[in-house]
Amino acid sequence: MIVSSFAPPSAPARSSAPRPLAQPQANPACGPNDEICLSCAPSAAPNWKQLAVSTSAQAAAASAGPAGVALEQPLRMLLIGPPGSGKGTQAKIVDRFFDVPHISTGQILRQEIQQQTELGKAAEPYVKAGQLVPDSIMLPMVDNRLEKEDSFILDGFPRSIAQAQHLDQTLSRQNKPLTCVATLDVNDEIVVKRLLERGREDDTEEIIRARLKVYHDQAEPVMAHYQQQQLLEHIPAEGKVPEVGFNLVTRLNQRLDEN
Ligand code: ADP
Numbered sequence: 001m002i003v004s005s006f007a008p009p010s011a012p013a014r015s016s017a018p019r020p021l022a023q024p025q026a027n028p029a030c031g032p033n034d035e036i037c038l039s040c041a042p043s044a045a046p047n048w049k050q051l052a053v054s055t056s057a058q059a060a061a062a063s064a065g066p067a068g069v070a071l072e073q074p075l076r077m078l079l080i081g082p083p084g085s086g087k088g089t090q091a092k093i094v095d096r097f098f099d100v101p102h103i104s105t106g107q108i109l110r111q112e113i114q115q116q117t118e119l120g121k122a123a124e125p126y127v128k129a130g131q132l133v134p135d136s137i138m139l140p141m142v143d144n145r146l147e148k149e150d151s152f153i154l155d156g157f158p159r160s161i162a163q164a165q166h167l168d169q170t171l172s173r174q175n176k177p178l179t180c181v182a183t184l185d186v187n188d189e190i191v192v193k194r195l196l197e198r199g200r201e202d203d204t205e206e207i208i209r210a211r212l213k214v215y216h217d218q219a220e221p222v223m224a225h226y227q228q229q230q231l232l233e234h235i236p237a238e239g240k241v242p243e244v245g246f247n248l249v250t251r252l253n254q255r256l257d258e259n
Pocket residue numbers: 083105106107109126127128130131132133134138155156157158159163
């Protein structure tokens with residue numbers, strides 16, 4: 001992996017050489033359904049260690065276990081999943097494991113709005129209303145962000161066939177073929193239960209079901225688009241965080257090995 005290209009302005013600078021492997025940190029707040037702590041991962045998914053040892057891309061990291069590996073080739077993935085499917089948590093695992101930055105369009109927009117940039121002001125009414133921000137704003141924003149990265153986990157984009165086609169063109173122009181499009185598969189009833197347990201004021205059952213309908217309407221054509229390109233990987237995401245993470249990282253490794 002070309003780590004030196006990682007220098008997003010708003011993110012901490014990444015090192016120019018393959019970074020020293022992170023040591024597993026004992027995290028007292030870590031729980032199987034809570035924030036990820038990779039030192040706990042092997043007990044929840046015992047094959048983590050074996051995974052780190054067995055993959056060809058990670059030979060250098062073999063002795064270090066599942067807390068950070070140096071990739072020899074770029075990893076470019078899209079992460080698709082309903083609200084409550086654990087995209088942010090899983091993106092953190094992939095970042096931690098492969099040192100690949102997580103780009104979330106929702107997060108970028110919220111930051112731009114908070115800073116009241118021109119882009120933020122233009123996007124604000126749409127985000128507040130829960131509507132899609134127009135492509136005239138989204139497409140240049142995503143293009144600019146991707147320009148800075150060789151490897152990435154892109155979350156929240158594309159949300160339509162038009163956005164997917166645009167992304168295909170951008171990545172082809174930048175000569176950055178995708179490694180994989182991963183979907184986190186969680187049954188709607190489990191999503192509703194998880195989000196109700198989170199107990200946020202805007203998480204009423206009615207609103208959650210409406211957001212799920214919007215998600216299915218948007219995501220299914222996008223998934224079909226990438227299925228045609230044989231990039232789609234369905235990851236079962238109803239289990240515990242490290243188990244889901246283990247499956248995701250394993251599938252990514254297989255894709256990398258095939259490239
Ligand atoms: P979610 O709550 O579904 O996880 P995100 O955090 O991904 O939503 O995005 C928050 C908001 O940002 C969306 O409701 C939408 O207004 C806007 N947004 C994010 N990504 C896109 C996109 N690809 N196209 C248009 N609007 C987007």
